[in-house]
Amino acid sequence: MNIAPFAERLQQCHMGLIEAHLAKLSPEDLAFRFFYPATLDSLRERYLARLDPARDVLLGIMIDGEIGALAHLYVEQHKAEVGVTVLPEYRERGLGEQLFEASILEARALGCRQIAIETRPDNAPMIALARSHGFIVGYDYGNIAGRLELRPLEPAGMSLWTFHRLLDVGAGLWRSLFGCEPMDKR
Helix, strand or coil, rough: CCCCCEEEEHHHHHHHHHHHHHHCCCCCHHHHHCCCCCHHHHHHHHHHHHHHCCCCEEEEEEEEEEEEEEEEEECCCCEEEEEECCCCHHHCHHHHHHHHHHHHHHHHHHHCCEEEEEEECHHHHHHHHHCCCCCCEEEEEEEEEEEEECCCCCCCCCCCCHHHHHHHHHHHHHHCCCCCCCCCCC
């Protein structure tokens, strides 16, 4: 099994892989992530078609040519919200935690002052992940909401973020040979 050692910023050319990742999730997993009984058709219309490179950062961990774990960081007005999905066969290997940490770093690098999660009360893995990273977690209209105040990146943190982006550039150069366009135009 070939697992990428870092969370990669996904691009427009990954949309088919993102859709394939979502198609492999169970109805319960999709409900954990999207809060409604999602189907692949509804996800195409209500989620995939609405992704906006100006506000959405998608991070993935590639395993044997597929996205084994996916994080979506929605950024707006110095605040971010993160959602994470991991394919069942790759759970309990630390991939969700790796993506969660990469999402927090990405939000800080983008100047966000706060990052949030929202999940169902029965999504114990996401609640535990948020609490283990210092999120204040509580009930919010029947769901669980968590918030973490973010500090600006210091030079050492910015160096780590720059290193991750350089890894993305290297991967992007390889993909550019095949005509892939970056999803993020910032």
